[in-house]
Amino acid sequence: MVDIPGKGKGLVATRAIKAGEQILVEKPVFILSQRQCTEAAVAAAVAKLSPPDRVVFYSLALAGVHEHLGPHYGRFMTNSIEADGQGGLFLVGSRFNNSCAPNV
Numbered sequence: 168m169v170d171i172p173g174k175g176k177g178l179v180a181t182r183a184i185k186a187g188e189q190i191l192v193e194k195p196v197f198i199l200s201q202r203q204c205t206e207a208a209v210a211a212a213v214a215k216l217s218p219p220d221r222v223v224f225y226s227l228a229l230a231g232v233h234e235h236l237g238p239h240y241g242r243f244m245t246n247s248i249e250a251d252g253q254g255g256l257f258l259v260g261s262r263f264n265n266s267c268a269p270n271v
Contacts, residue, residue, distance in 0.1 A: 177262050193257050198255045200253050212256075228261075
């Protein structure tokens with residue numbers, strides 16, 4: 168994990184990664200359904216995290232397009248991974264640079 172100028176922290180490969188190689192195994196620190204996602208619900212989930220995990224949560228990026236959602240929900244929307252109508256927040260996996268068409 169390194170500082171990336173203008174983008175916060177990110178994970179950068181230190182060697183070539185082969186296609187199909189597993190590079191991370193991580194459980195989400197919490198999962199919320201789309202119906203549950205509000206600023207208050209995410210803040211409550213964050214409050215249940217350990218103090219070190221809360222520090223990591225607050226260090227995650229908050230994209231400008233999500234700032235209006237609030238500091239908790241906005242970070243969740245910026246960094247969560249969605250599957251089957253639910254979003255999971257991964258404190259390490261969130262550090263991978265990604266796009267809507269991910270290649271990792």
